[in-house]
Structure formats: C-alpha cells, structure tokens
Amino acid sequence: METIKIQSDERIQFIDITDRINKILERSEIRDGIVVIFTKHTTTALMINENEAGLIEDVRNCLERLVPNLNYSHDRVDNNADAHLRAILLQTSLVVPVRNSRLDLGTWQRVFFIELDGPRMRNVLISNIRIE
Amino acid sequence: METIKIQSDERIQFIDITDRINKILERSEIRDGIVVIFTKHTTTALMINENEAGLIEDVRNCLERLVPNLNYSHDRVDNNADAHLRAILLQTSLVVPVRNSRLDLGTWQRVFFIELDGPRMRNVLISNIRIE
Amino acid sequence: METIKIQSDERIQFIDITDRINKILERSEIRDGIVVIFTKHTTTALMINENEAGLIEDVRNCLERLVPNLNYSHDRVDNNADAHLRAILLQTSLVVPVRNSRLDLGTWQRVFFIELDGPRMRNVLISNIRIE
Numbered sequence A, B, C: 001m002e003t004i005k006i007q008s009d010e011r012i013q014f015i016d017i018t019d020r021i022n023k024i025l026e027r028s029e030i031r032d033g034i035v036v037i038f039t040k041h042t043t044t045a046l047m048i049n050e051n052e053a054g055l056i057e058d059v060r061n062c063l064e065r066l067v068p069n070l071n072y073s074h075d076r077v078d079n080n081a082d083a084h085l086r087a088i089l090l091q092t093s094l095v096v097p098v099r100n101s102r103l104d105l106g107t108w109q110r111v112f113f114i115e116l117d118g119p120r121m122r123n124v125l126i127s128n129i130r131i132e
Helices: A018-027 A053-066 A081-089 B018-027 B053-066 B081-089 C018-027 C053-066 C081-089
Strands: A002-007 A013-016 A033-039 A044-049 A093-099 A110-115 A121-130 B002-007 B013-016 B033-039 B044-049 B093-099 B110-115 B121-130 C002-007 C013-016 C033-039 C044-049 C093-099 C110-115 C121-130
Touching: A002 A018, A013 A053, A018 A033, A018 A110, A018 A121, A033 A044, A033 B093, A033 C121, A044 A053, A044 A081, A044 A093, A044 C081, A053 A081, A053 C081, A081 B044, A081 B053, A093 B093, A093 C033, A093 C093, A110 A121, A121 B033, B002 B018, B013 B053, B018 B033, B018 B110, B018 B121, B033 B044, B033 C093, B044 B053, B044 B081, B044 B093, B053 B081, B081 C044, B081 C053, B093 C093, B110 B121, B121 C033, C002 C018, C013 C053, C018 C033, C018 C110, C018 C121, C033 C044, C044 C053, C044 C081, C044 C093, C053 C081, C110 C121
Parallel strands: none
Antiparallel strands: A002 A121, A013 A110, A033 A093, A033 A121, A044 A110, B002 B121, B013 B110, B033 B093, B033 B121, B044 B110, C002 C121, C013 C110, C033 C093, C033 C121, C044 C110
C-alpha cells in the first residue's frame, strides 16, 4: 500500500492523479490485477471521467446546483456541510483493473481527486492486488 | 466471507457499522489487505462519512430533496420507488484498505449502513482479501 | 480478466448483464471471492438494483430531472455533457462477492450496464479474485 499526498490550492478543485497512480503501478511487482484508490477524507471525492476543461466546469456547476450552499445543521459544528454532501454523491473509493502494470482505462478515462473543502493537504491510499 | 445482520427501526435510518466491521477484521487471519462491504438489498445503501448528528440530518434532507416522494411508475408495483432511487445515488458496495487488522480510515471517516425502506432485517456481506 | 461487449440501441438504455457475468464466473476456476465490473467509457455507468420496467423508467426520469439538458460548456467540444454528468452520479465500477462461482446477490438485485450516449459498441471488464 502506498500513499499519494495531494496539496490542494482552492476550495473546489479537480486534480488528475492518473499519472501518479501509474507511476506507483510501474514500480510494483504486480503486473495484472486490480487497484483500489481510497481517499481518507470526508470532504473530498474520487471520480473517473474525461479531462476536458469545459466538462470539469460543468461537473463543478452540477455539484453546486444539486447541493447548493443552504443553511445546513452541520454548519453549526463546522461550516462545510455542502462539501460533505457533495462528497457523498460521489465516490470515496474506486476500483480499476490493472494490465501490464498500468491502469486499464478507456480512451477518455482519467482518475480525478476532487477537493471539496480546500485548500488542504490530503492523502489517497493506493492498494494493488494480483490476479492469479 | 461473513454476514452482518442489521435490524432497522425506522423507514430511513443511518446505522454506524464501523465497529462491527473492525471486530470481524480483528478475528480474521488477514492483517493487511482490502475489505469489500456489500449490501444485499435494493432499498438500502452504504456510505463513508462523518458521524455527526447534524450532518446525518443534512444527508437525509438532501436525499429527500433530490428524490422527493413523487408519483413513480414503480409505486404501482411496490410503494417504495423513492427508496430505490435514493439507493441508486449512493453505494451498494464499498472497498476500504485494511491495515493491522483494522479499517484504514481517516480521522473523521465512519462506515454507515443506510436503511431507506425500513424497518426490516438486512444483510451486509464482509469479504476481506490479503495483500501479499 | 474478460471483456463483455455490449451493443446499445438507444441513446439511454438499461441493459441487464447479470447472466453474462454469471456465465463468465461459472467458467472460471475461482469458486469464492469477489468480482470487479468496470466500464471503460465516460458516458456509461453501472448500477445494481431491481429489474422492474416501472423502476427503470423512474431511474431514467430521475437522471433527466437531476441533470437536465442545459447549455453545458462541454457541449462546445462534444454535444453530450449531460451523459458525462449522469455517469458521474452513478458508478464506473462495482465490486460484488462471488459464492459457488456466481454473483452473491440479494433476491431483487440485478447488475445493469447503463448506456447514456448511445447507440454505441461498449466494453465492460470482468476481473475476479479468489478469497483464500
């Protein structure tokens, strides 16, 4: 298991971590299998989709439309309920097949870490498992 | 593979099952790996997030806002389409890294079983896999 | 690892692939474990839920209500931003326990491939892993 450290710079930010995961997979002895990508935070998420600037803007607007910044109960404890709720609609973990020591992604697929309450230092765990 | 049995008491209920999963992991011979948590129902879900009462209330309200109780086609068969639709926006399975026979969660992360059409008796499967 | 090829016929279509996955599992030497189901596309998704015609209609309407066909930035590049956004609210990968060479699903659970920008030829990867 390895950890990717990510320093976000904005409150909401989409960070493409595909190349960093592939570098870990290339160093591993496991050639074919699966990899589990897991974010250790309750106000971040993971996503697999296309890396196109317009689409990233659309995803951000969609999250803000589905979960607007209303008056939430959790905001009395910590003023970031919108970030938790957006994270809950996305993924905490992803599982991706690995082939020849690389993510076996489709042509347009990229793996994103999504910061929803930055800027902060974040940790994503990478666990790969061999297929016999 | 082990099964966690969960008796829900309300129609919509958030049940923290982190400690029950850790007890299963502590009894297992697998020290480091991943665990798959899988709910066997179409009107329940799984979530990883913070266990704070205000936030749980916010998640519940958010689900009821995104999927209101409208006149759904499925309601002619079984009057619980809202529960199915809310489940589909959340997760049927979670994958979490395991380290030292425990879930390798972040500080604020807890694993929740979400009942969306209770009260009922429910089954969640726990499968853990070793990392070499 | 095996690939399921799926030819969709409509723009939005729900295709039950449970039997095709079970056939792959029955041919495999792995009797008990987990299976990872992964779609290689950014405008498709995977879902586990009930195969009831009314419910499928409800899921489709719910996706169209949550992500209406607005004027999206990505539409200037490729006129399918709604399909990407709907995919992001659903799943790219599923993990399901396997018992006796079959998906260990609940009574009402079925595995669906969801086409969101068809008709197209699509690929879904099936990777199964043994539990010791």
